[in-house]
Amino acid sequence: MADLLDYWNKPEATADMIDGKHWLHTGDKARIEDEHIFITGRLKEIIVLSTGEKIPPADMENAITLDPLIEQAMVIGEGKPYLSVLVVPNPDRFDELCRSSGLKAGDPQNYNNEVILAEVLVRVQKQLSAFPGYAKIHKVAILHEPMTPENGLLTPTLKLRRNRVLMYFTDEVTNLYSGH
Template structure:
């Protein structure tokens, strides 16, 4: 090997981008380390990690509402991550508001599933949902070039938007999703999928300036497609 020491850290774009990092003399790989010099951290409501310091952004350009959702009146940046602090080290424990509870009480992390699915180049964007429902579904925006190959293999016209609504397309895409989720438990599987012709954008207020999904807005924007996925249930 190169003999380089690897140290785990944590941050986000809004924090320029580092909040905490382990030190060579004080390294706990299970944590993301203590905060960097000049940065304050604390645990807020619902166990959310908050950070404050000169590294925190002033705000999103021309988006005061989005800024107010991220930075409170006292200057604390709301990271959206759940954490605990022990012996000066920060431990990330999950993502706030991103746990789905199915109708049977089973809990899943959609972000973990979405990350696994997005490793397939077919998917440009994907969102898993199913809060209070009997099974999980997904909305997906496909990569144009990879979709063209898959469509032709499935006997579909990739230039015809109607192809995205075909049973053949949904079946082929669900098979690709299932491969990526093979290591997940049975309740953390996508049963149905809707394929969308247009990507989610910042301008449409469907993703944040840092490309995170605005889940509620996406579900509302595609309410008809979502309802169709649960018809009869």
């Protein structure tokens, strides 16, 4: 009978997750404080810029979404010269921002409007002002639709599926790094 810790018919996957001493390697980063374990991120969620700088994006993304305009954020830049961010706005607040900028609410062109993009970038940078210098976002793309488990961009536990997001929004990502 197979060990209860084994993946069904997948000995390689089992060996990747559970070492010879039966320690489970989840891929999570954690800290232990007062005998409690706090999960602080994922080991695989490290962005390495073309400059060699290594950036953990999770805390940045959490800070960015503290702005009421931004419901979801994914920091990107793997192999690129700078960081960018994909954001999903709160629809009501986004329409409000567009109206206050003299634009017609609900116009799909607003997602690419230079004034709106500049305002969202200012808001993102404000949320990251307490972060070290490496955490500077240079460009932003505003997404037309949220990342959800239904469209395959989030796991059932609402974690970003980073590679799928990058593939799904290929055009937006390409535009953020055109010329680099």
